[in-house]
């Protein structure tokens with residue numbers, strides 16, 4: 606039995622992981638859970654899975670949980686340090702990293718430094734600190750296994766391939782809810798329409814990122830770090846059915862693809878059980894029912910953030926940090942109804958357009974650039990909208 610800690614246990618990836626753990630019986634034992642503000646769901650998770658350590662975002666929320674857990678033997682911590690403590694808890698074998706945004710970076714790094722297997726969903730951590738995480742993983746021997754369905758697909762396709770055989774890696778994107786919306790109508794799209802994803806049920810931030818295709822842009826940078834690929838080796842295709850998650854083109858003209866139903870439990874399970882495959886009660890792929898698999902090129906006029914993500918791939922250093930920070934602020938402002946949908950692109954483009962490239966070689970620098978860019982984005986939003 607493997608001990609598992611879940612960072613972001615109350616979110617979409619977190620709850621899917623806990624459902625899997627339950628379905629897999631005695632394979633995994635939950636020892637740690639970290640969440641943000643959803644105290645009531647965390648309480649239910651503690652009662653069901655009996656972890657030894659749990660963390661919440663604030664001291665107040667942790668105190669409330671402690672009060673309700675009076676008779677339980679569980680350590681309750683809080684804040685970023687609390688999530689880090691859960692991440693490197695001494696009994697952990699596997700850590701699922703699924704806290705959205707740069708908030709996930711410190712705990713992810715703690716798990717990597719502890720030399721654990723990290724089932725990584727929090728793509729923003731790799732986007733803003735890919736070089737740091739990679740160096741720490743090499744030093745500690747941590748295994749970073751992707752959870753994102755596209756990266757899990759690439760990971761599976763590359764398992765038996767030599768790096769020199771790989772010519773191109775293609776990530777697929779569903780295209781989100783506005784793939785076929787006339788450009789003139791996208792501007793006025795509401796929060797509800799942006800959150801109505803045609804294929805995946807996910808957290809709000811990643812769902813909005815899927816509507817702007819920034820999610821795919823972040824995934825390009827994620828793939829660069831996970832698989833050591835050059836910008837010219839990375840491509841995107843729109844694939845509305847979300848059945849083929851990625852394609853790996855080899856130098857002899859063969860292309861490998863990974864297909865599975867649109868269910869995040871499949872890549873999560875693989876990250877937990879790798880290199881083993883276990884049978885599960887997960888949905889089966891029925892291609893006769895799917896019937897057609899379509900692929901389209903990405904229209905960068907419709908999805909201009911892809912161009913900025915490509916720039917982040919080429920420039921590296923502080924650029925991806927700034928891109929991520931501006932995007933996090935803009936998406937939050939959209940979700941809070943302070944700006945419209947098309948203003949996300951406007952804010953991100955303008956803020957990163959002013960960004961002055963620096964090294965971002967240390968964690969302190971990454972957080973300083975993140976802070977500075979957030980302030981710039983917030984000021985722009987206040988001034989203009």
Ligand SMILES: NC(=O)c1ccc[n+]([C@@H]2O[C@H](COP(=O)([O-])OP(=O)(O)OC[C@H]3O[C@@H](n4cnc5c(N)ncnc54)[C@H](OP(=O)(O)O)[C@@H]3O)[C@@H](O)[C@H]2O)c1
Nearest residue numbers: 613614615616617618640641642643704726727728807808
């Ligand atoms: N959902 C998917 O299908 C999917 C697929 C691929 C990759 N991903 C990636 O996985 C990550 C998580 O996505 P999601 O869809 O699961 O998001 P989500 O549903 O919004 O969940 C986010 C989780 O992070 C927790 N959290 C937020 N801020 C925190 C903080 N400061 N400290 C501790 N915990 C905090 C939340 O807690 P509370 O809810 O308690 O506040 C929640 O448990 C993202 O990076 C996303 O891009 C998701």
